[in-house]
Amino acid sequence: MKRAVSVEQIMRNVVYALLPICGWSIYQFGISALALILVTTLSCILTEAFFNWMSDRPNSLGDYSVAITGLLLALTLPPGFPLWMAAVAGFIGVGLGKSLFGGLGYNVMNPALIGRAFVQAAFPVAITTCTPSFAPGRFLEFIPSSLALPFMSPVDTSDWVREHTIDSFSGATPLALQKFEHITVDTMDLLTGSVAGSVGETSALLIFVCGLYLAARKMMNLRIPAGIFTTTIVLTLPLYLMNPEVYPSPQFMLFSGGLMLGAMFMATDMVASPLTPRGLWLYGAVIGFLTVIIRLYGGLTEGVMYAILVANALSPLIGSITQPRVYGETRDGRGKGAES
Amino acid sequence: MKRLQMGFLNFLTKRKTFPHGIHPLEHKELTAQLKIRRLPFAHRMIIPLSQHRGAPSLPIVKVGQEVVRGEPIAEAGGFVSVPMHSPVTGVVRAVNELVATPEGPKARAIIIETYAGSRQEVLFEGYRDIDTMSPQELVQAVQDAGMVGLGGAAFPSHVKLLPPEGKKIDTLVVNGCECEPYLTCDHRIMLEQTEKLIRGIRMVMKATGAQRAIIGVEDNKLDAVTQIREKLPADSGISCEAVETKYPQGAEKMLITSLLGKEVPSGGIPADIGVAVYNVGTLAQLGELIPKGRGLIERVVTLSGPGVEKPGNYLVPIGTPLRFLLEQVGAKCDAGEVILGGPMMGMAVASLDVAITKGVSGVVVYKPQEEDLKPRTVFPCIKCGECLSACPVRLNPAMLGQLAGVREYELMETDYHLNDCFECGCCSYVCPSNIPLTQYFRIAKAINREAKIIG
Known part of the structure; x- marks a missing residue:
C-alpha cells in the first residue's frame, strides 16, 4: 500500500505556489522581471542538465526541484539585475550548491541562496541597485541595466529612474531607508508590495498566502516560519519599545525585505532543513535570531539570506541534538533493551 | 471523504x-458484512512444523498412519512451542517433508491426505469444566x-x-x-x-x-x-x-x-x-x-482484494494449500500479487504451494494492473520528515534509511533504535521518494542478527 503523494507532486506544488508571486512581480516590474525569471530558471535547468550529462546521472529535470531553484533565485534579485549576472547566479547556485553535492536530496544549503550569495559578493553594486515599481511603460521596455552585455558592467540607472518617476525615488529599499535614514515605510505598503525591492519579495501578504497553500497541502512545515516569526518578534519588540526612533517595529521586520519569502519558501527547503519536529523550531529560531542580529547590528541591510545559509549548515547538528524520544524509552535515555 | x-x-x-x-x-x-462461511476440505493438507514463534513441533505420527480430525500429530518442541493437530480425517503421507513457506526457506511439514468419504467430525475431544x-x-x-x-x-x-x-x-x-x-x-x-x-x-x-x-x-x-x-x-x-x-x-x-x-x-x-x-x-x-478439550485445527481467514471474485470470511482448516483456497474463491492464477496477512505488514508469497498456517489472518489478492504494484521511481531522501511524523514508535526513519544506504547497520542499532522498529510500514507508506524504508530495516536487522551469531 502506498500514499499517492510523490516527490514530483510536492515539488510541482511548490512551483504552483511560487507562480502567483512571479505573476505579481511581473505586473509590478514589467518585462525586466519576466526576463529575469526566465533567465534564472533556464540557467538552472541547463546547469542541472549539463551536470547530469557530465556525471552520467539520469535526467532529473522531471522532479521540478531545479525549476523551484530557478524561480526562487529570480525572486531574490533586484528587477533591473543584469540578465547575464542572473545566469551566472543560476549556474553557481545549481552547479556549486546542488549538482556537485549529488543533486536533489544531497545539497547542504539552499541552491538558490548559494547563487544569490555568490552574486552578492561578485556584483555588490548591481545587486543593491533597486528600481521603482510600477514604472510607466514597464511592459514595453527593459530597465536599461537588465540588458548589460555579458561581463560588462550595467549602465547607471539613475537617469532612467529620474525619467520614469514623478516622485523623487531614492533607489533604496524599505530596509535601507529604515537603517540609514530612519524612515519607516508604512506596513500596509509592505504587505501589498507597492515598494521597491527584489523581484519577488515585495508583497509579504501574497507570499504568506502562497506559503499557506503549501502548508495546507502538507507540503511545507509551518514550524519553520513560525519559529522564525516568533523569534523575530520576541527579539525586536523589546528593542522597539525601548527606542522606537532607532529600532524598527516587529511588524516592519516581518514584512520587509526577504524575511517573508525566506521564511516561507527558502528556509522551508526540505533538503537543507532538519528532520525532527523540535529541530525545526530550533532551526527557525536560529534564522530569526541571525536575521535580527545582521539587520540591526551588521553592515548589511538584509540578513535573511546569510541567516538561512548559516542555519542550513547547522541543520545536521540541530537534527542530531533534537532526536525524538523513542517510544518506551526511559528518562535516562536508555530502554530496557539497550542493556542487552 | x-x-x-x-x-x-x-x-x-x-x-x-x-x-x-x-x-x-x-x-x-x-x-x-459477510458472515463466516466454511469451505470444502482440500485433498492434501500441508502442516508445517514451525507455524509459530519458538521451537518447531516434533512429529508423533508415522507415514501411512491414519489420523482423525483433531488428533495430535506433533508435540510441543519445548516451552515456547505448541503441538499440532490434524485438520482432517485422513492418512499421513509424509513426515518431515520440505515445503515452501512464505518467508522463503523451505521448512519441514507433515502431509496428510484427506479421506474423501469422511464426515470430518471432530472426534478427538474431552469436555472439561473450566x-x-x-x-x-x-x-x-x-x-x-x-x-x-x-x-x-x-x-x-x-x-x-x-x-x-x-x-x-x-x-x-x-x-x-x-x-x-x-x-x-x-x-x-x-x-x-x-x-x-x-x-x-x-x-x-x-x-x-x-x-x-x-x-x-x-x-x-x-x-x-x-x-x-x-x-x-x-x-x-x-x-x-x-x-x-x-x-x-x-x-x-x-x-x-x-x-x-x-x-x-x-x-x-x-x-x-x-x-x-x-x-x-x-x-x-x-x-x-x-x-x-479440542486442538486448534481451523481459523477464520479474510479472503479479499481486487483479485478475488468471491471475497469473504472463511473458516479454513489449518494446512489448506493457498492454491486450493484461491481456486475456491475465484482468484485467477494471473494474480499480480498474493499477500498473506494484511497489505501493510503481510508477506507477498512467491509460491501458491504454501499452506494457511495458524498466524494467517487474511489473504489479499491484487490484480496485475493494480496501481500499488506498478514500479515507482525511487528518489533520494528529500528530508521532508513525513516518516518521522508517521512512525508510531517515534523513530527517525529518514536517518535510519540513510545509514542503511551506507551500510552503517551497527550505528542504526546503537544510536538510532533500529530494534524498536516493528516494521509496521508507515514510513514506506508515506515516503514521497518511494524509498523502501521498512525493507531496509528488515535487512539491517537480519544482518545485525547474523553479525551477533558470528561473534
Missing part, C-alpha cells in the same frame, strides 16, 4: 488513540490446544499467561482493532462469536490473575462495540472501548498506549507494565476449544 468524516467524529467524541500513525484506505466494505480448573491446568490446556496468537504474530498463547519471574499481570488488553486494510475476520468474530470471546477473556483473566480486561475496538466497527457491550456480564471487570481508526492501532504497544496511556519499555514486553495483550480471534478460539 470518509476519512474526513471519521476524523471529524473523533474530534467530537475524543476517541482514545496514540500519537502518529497513518490512515490508509481501508477497503473493509468488501467483506465486513470453572474448576486451576490457573496451572489452564496454562497447560492452552498449550495442549496448540494455541498461538491468531492476530498474525503466532506467538504461543500459553507463554503470555505466565509472566516472567517477579512480574504480575493486572490488566488484560483485548485487541479487536484489526487495523490492517481489507481484513475483517476479527470484526466478524466479535459479531458472531461474542459469547465465546467473553468466555475466552474470563479464562485468560483467571489464568493470569488479571483484575480487569479492556477490549479495544477501532471506531469503524461500532456495531461490534455495541454488541459486545450488550453481552458483557455486569461486574465482570471487562469493558469495551472504541479507539480511533488509525494504522497501526492494532499493534500491541500502540493499543496499550491508546487504552492505558502507558508505554511498554523499549526492548521490553507488555508484562513489564503488568499487561497481557490477546487478539479477539485468539480468545474466541480459546473460549471455543478449551472447554471441549
Whole structure:
C-alpha cells in the first residue's frame, strides 16, 4: 500500500505556489522581471542538465526541484539585475550548491541562496541597485541595466529612474531607508508590495498566502516560519519599545525585505532543513535570531539570506541534538533493551 | 471523504488513540458484512512444523498412519512451542517433508491426505469444566490446544499467561482493532462469536490473575462495540472501548498506549507494565476449544482484494494449500500479487504451494494492473520528515534509511533504535521518494542478527 503523494507532486506544488508571486512581480516590474525569471530558471535547468550529462546521472529535470531553484533565485534579485549576472547566479547556485553535492536530496544549503550569495559578493553594486515599481511603460521596455552585455558592467540607472518617476525615488529599499535614514515605510505598503525591492519579495501578504497553500497541502512545515516569526518578534519588540526612533517595529521586520519569502519558501527547503519536529523550531529560531542580529547590528541591510545559509549548515547538528524520544524509552535515555 | 468524516467524529467524541500513525484506505466494505462461511476440505493438507514463534513441533505420527480430525500429530518442541493437530480425517503421507513457506526457506511439514468419504467430525475431544480448573491446568490446556496468537504474530498463547519471574499481570488488553486494510475476520468474530470471546477473556483473566480486561475496538466497527457491550456480564471487570481508526492501532504497544496511556519499555514486553495483550480471534478460539478439550485445527481467514471474485470470511482448516483456497474463491492464477496477512505488514508469497498456517489472518489478492504494484521511481531522501511524523514508535526513519544506504547497520542499532522498529510500514507508506524504508530495516536487522551469531 502506498500514499499517492510523490516527490514530483510536492515539488510541482511548490512551483504552483511560487507562480502567483512571479505573476505579481511581473505586473509590478514589467518585462525586466519576466526576463529575469526566465533567465534564472533556464540557467538552472541547463546547469542541472549539463551536470547530469557530465556525471552520467539520469535526467532529473522531471522532479521540478531545479525549476523551484530557478524561480526562487529570480525572486531574490533586484528587477533591473543584469540578465547575464542572473545566469551566472543560476549556474553557481545549481552547479556549486546542488549538482556537485549529488543533486536533489544531497545539497547542504539552499541552491538558490548559494547563487544569490555568490552574486552578492561578485556584483555588490548591481545587486543593491533597486528600481521603482510600477514604472510607466514597464511592459514595453527593459530597465536599461537588465540588458548589460555579458561581463560588462550595467549602465547607471539613475537617469532612467529620474525619467520614469514623478516622485523623487531614492533607489533604496524599505530596509535601507529604515537603517540609514530612519524612515519607516508604512506596513500596509509592505504587505501589498507597492515598494521597491527584489523581484519577488515585495508583497509579504501574497507570499504568506502562497506559503499557506503549501502548508495546507502538507507540503511545507509551518514550524519553520513560525519559529522564525516568533523569534523575530520576541527579539525586536523589546528593542522597539525601548527606542522606537532607532529600532524598527516587529511588524516592519516581518514584512520587509526577504524575511517573508525566506521564511516561507527558502528556509522551508526540505533538503537543507532538519528532520525532527523540535529541530525545526530550533532551526527557525536560529534564522530569526541571525536575521535580527545582521539587520540591526551588521553592515548589511538584509540578513535573511546569510541567516538561512548559516542555519542550513547547522541543520545536521540541530537534527542530531533534537532526536525524538523513542517510544518506551526511559528518562535516562536508555530502554530496557539497550542493556542487552 | 470518509476519512474526513471519521476524523471529524473523533474530534467530537475524543476517541482514545496514540500519537502518529497513518490512515490508509481501508477497503473493509468488501467483506465486513459477510458472515463466516466454511469451505470444502482440500485433498492434501500441508502442516508445517514451525507455524509459530519458538521451537518447531516434533512429529508423533508415522507415514501411512491414519489420523482423525483433531488428533495430535506433533508435540510441543519445548516451552515456547505448541503441538499440532490434524485438520482432517485422513492418512499421513509424509513426515518431515520440505515445503515452501512464505518467508522463503523451505521448512519441514507433515502431509496428510484427506479421506474423501469422511464426515470430518471432530472426534478427538474431552469436555472439561473450566470453572474448576486451576490457573496451572489452564496454562497447560492452552498449550495442549496448540494455541498461538491468531492476530498474525503466532506467538504461543500459553507463554503470555505466565509472566516472567517477579512480574504480575493486572490488566488484560483485548485487541479487536484489526487495523490492517481489507481484513475483517476479527470484526466478524466479535459479531458472531461474542459469547465465546467473553468466555475466552474470563479464562485468560483467571489464568493470569488479571483484575480487569479492556477490549479495544477501532471506531469503524461500532456495531461490534455495541454488541459486545450488550453481552458483557455486569461486574465482570471487562469493558469495551472504541479507539480511533488509525494504522497501526492494532499493534500491541500502540493499543496499550491508546487504552492505558502507558508505554511498554523499549526492548521490553507488555508484562513489564503488568499487561497481557490477546487478539479477539485468539480468545474466541480459546473460549471455543478449551472447554471441549479440542486442538486448534481451523481459523477464520479474510479472503479479499481486487483479485478475488468471491471475497469473504472463511473458516479454513489449518494446512489448506493457498492454491486450493484461491481456486475456491475465484482468484485467477494471473494474480499480480498474493499477500498473506494484511497489505501493510503481510508477506507477498512467491509460491501458491504454501499452506494457511495458524498466524494467517487474511489473504489479499491484487490484480496485475493494480496501481500499488506498478514500479515507482525511487528518489533520494528529500528530508521532508513525513516518516518521522508517521512512525508510531517515534523513530527517525529518514536517518535510519540513510545509514542503511551506507551500510552503517551497527550505528542504526546503537544510536538510532533500529530494534524498536516493528516494521509496521508507515514510513514506506508515506515516503514521497518511494524509498523502501521498512525493507531496509528488515535487512539491517537480519544482518545485525547474523553479525551477533558470528561473534
